[in-house]
Amino acid sequence: MIRTFFLIYGLAVLGGVSVAEYQGWSLNRVDEVLNVPKSVRDNPGSYRSVYGYYHHYTGGK
Amino acid sequence: MSSAGPTPAGPPQVRSLNCPSCGATLTVRSFSHAVTIVCDSCHSILDAQDPRLQVLQKFEAATRDAPLIPLGARGAIRGTQFEVIGFQRRTIQVDGTPYSWHEYVLFNPFKGFRYLTEYDGHWNDVSTLRALPDLSPGASTLTYLGETYRHFQTANASTSYVLGEFPWQVRVGETAEVSDYVAPPRVISSEKTGKEVTWSMGEYIVGSDLWKAFRLPGQAPVPTGVYENQPSPLSANVKMVWSLAAVFLMALTVLLIAFYSIAQDRQVFSQSYEFNTNVKSEASFVTDGFELNGHTSNVELSTTANINNNWIYLNYALINQDTGHAYDFGREVSYYHGYDSDGSWSEGSTHDTVTIPRVPPGHYYLRVEPESDFYHGKIYYTITLKRDVPQITFFGLGVLALLVPAGLITWRSMNFEHLRWAESDSGGVPAGGALLNTVESLVDSVKSTEEDE
Numbered sequence: 001m002i003r004t005f006f007l008i009y010g011l012a013v014l015g016g017v018s019v020a021e022y023q024g025w026s027l028n029r030v031d032e033v034l035n036v037p038k039s040v041r042d043n044p045g046s047y048r049s050v051y052g053y054y055h056h057y058t059g060g061k
Numbered sequence: 062m063s064s065a066g067p068t069p070a071g072p073p074q075v076r077s078l079n080c081p082s083c084g085a086t087l088t089v090r091s092f093s094h095a096v097t098i099v100c101d102s103c104h105s106i107l108d109a110q111d112p113r114l115q116v117l118q119k120f121e122a123a124t125r126d127a128p129l130i131p132l133g134a135r136g137a138i139r140g141t142q143f144e145v146i147g148f149q150r151r152t153i154q155v156d157g158t159p160y161s162w163h164e165y166v167l168f169n170p171f172k173g174f175r176y177l178t179e180y181d182g183h184w185n186d187v188s189t190l191r192a193l194p195d196l197s198p199g200a201s202t203l204t205y206l207g208e209t210y211r212h213f214q215t216a217n218a219s220t221s222y223v224l225g226e227f228p229w230q231v232r233v234g235e236t237a238e239v240s241d242y243v244a245p246p247r248v249i250s251s252e253k254t255g256k257e258v259t260w261s262m263g264e265y266i267v268g269s270d271l272w273k274a275f276r277l278p279g280q281a282p283v284p285t286g287v288y289e290n291q292p293s294p295l296s297a298n299v300k301m302v303w304s305l306a307a308v309f310l311m312a313l314t315v316l317l318i319a320f321y322s323i324a325q326d327r328q329v330f331s332q333s334y335e336f337n338t339n340v341k342s343e344a345s346f347v348t349d350g351f352e353l354n355g356h357t358s359n360v361e362l363s364t365t366a367n368i369n370n371n372w373i374y375l376n377y378a379l380i381n382q383d384t385g386h387a388y389d390f391g392r393e394v395s396y397y398h399g400y401d402s403d404g405s406w407s408e409g410s411t412h413d414t415v416t417i418p419r420v421p422p423g424h425y426y427l428r429v430e431p432e433s434d435f436y437h438g439k440i441y442y443t444i445t446l447k448r449d450v451p452q453i454t455f456f457g458l459g460v461l462a463l464l465v466p467a468g469l470i471t472w473r474s475m476n477f478e479h480l481r482w483a484e485s486d487s488g489g490v491p492a493g494g495a496l497l498n499t500v501e502s503l504v505d506s507v508k509s510t511e512e513d514e
Contacts, residue, residue: 010309024359026418044345049376
């Protein structure tokens with residue numbers, strides 16, 4: 001019972017790692033935006049990133 | 062256990078006698094083999110070898126113990142039919158607390174005597190040893206038929222209740238020094254009375270198997286706790302799981318080598334830029350276009366900035382020229398250092414790396430929008446993009462995913478051993494016990510896997 005479970009589990013781990021590597025998964029957070037207008041190429045300022053207007057943390061030492 | 066087995070066929074052969082003390086009917090099942098017989102009515106222990114059944118002892122039973130397997134019950138143990146003919150309760154004192162177990166005398170006219178012991182629902186099939194075990198004086202282990210048994214407990218056991226017939230001169234109150242040496246599922250016990258030492262071997266047996274063998278009604282009592290020679294249900298699994306984990310870890314290593322070999326890991330873009338913080342104007346710009354080839358895979362973006370006690374934040378958008386599909390993210394590069402009463406210190410780095418997942422092939426460009434504090438001069442930075450970069454993180458997670466369940470099963474197995482040896486007067490899990498066995502199992506399994514390959 002445990003043998004079968006661990007056998008399937010181990011194969012699933014190997015499969016998961018293979019798929020993650022092949023498809024290029026990442027743990028980093030990236031937002032996907034669809035249909036960005038082609039005009040951005042000529043007018044970069046027209047694009048508003050969701051990560052814009054960053055407030056840098058100046059605490060610490 | 063099997064119901065098959067030789068003899069005795071037909072109904073139980075019994076002989077009836079009367080107790081000379083109270084006149085109650087006595088049943089003798091082992092005939093001339095019985096040395097003493099106990100009257101259940103008046104608790105007289107009688108000399109079964111004496112035709113007049115001389116009373117050897119009369120005892121007061123504070124509590125009457127009913128055998129879980131009744132006298133006269135017949136069942137097949139390891140293919141041989143046995144009949145229960147005697148029953149006794151024995152008690153030891155540990156730190157002033159009495160602990161009692163029950164012993165059943167079994168008889169087969171051709172095979173002789175055999176015993177069952179029961180403590181808190183844990184059963185043992187016991188027979189006397191035909192050869193002496195190898196026991197060095199003062200040693201905590203003994204060897205028998207090439208197997209090492211560890212000392213578990215030594216105590217003075219007294220007989221506190223008897224019933225039925227016995228092949229020895231049984232007495233209530235008689236004591237013997239009992240020592241147990243365990244190698245689950247077996248236990249070797251010595252009983253020392255005066256200068257006489259009797260050795261026996263018990264093998265753990267599941268109560269439900271006995272209930273089936275003796276065709277007893279109801280269910281066997283549920284065992285409580287972990288018994289001294291109870292086989293760990295997980296010990297076999299520990300070796301098996303670590304063997305499989307070793308095989309999977311090797312397969313994972315092969316995968317790692319394969320992915321690192323076939324991955325493109327190719328630089329597709331690299332460009333240096335300047336950000337003037339003294340100028341308040343639109344800072345965003347787009348890079349030249351570049352091609353991402355191959356199958357859907359990741360893109361690794363690295364930023365290196367020449368900052369010194371400063372920071373730069375970059376809003377990035379990796380945009381597909383053809384589809385308008387963008388991957389939007391922001392990265393900060395900051396590096397601070399100095400010297401205070403604690404000595405020199407530093408925070409952050411001038412370099413940052415991020416991996417953008419699952420980017421299909423196509424024509425792309427980057428939109429970049431740098432930010433920083435105003436009036437800190439010019440910040441020079443370089444952006445580098447690489448395609449299809451192998452990620453060690455997933456192999457690390459894979460290793461963790463394989464080790465966690467194996468570790469969990471090992472921990473549970475070790476906990477079982479801890480509970481077992483917590484009851485021992487040898488104190489705790491012996492050195493070279495469960496943990497060492499587990500490590501040895503792991504090493505053995507790795508070795509055998511290497512040999513197989």
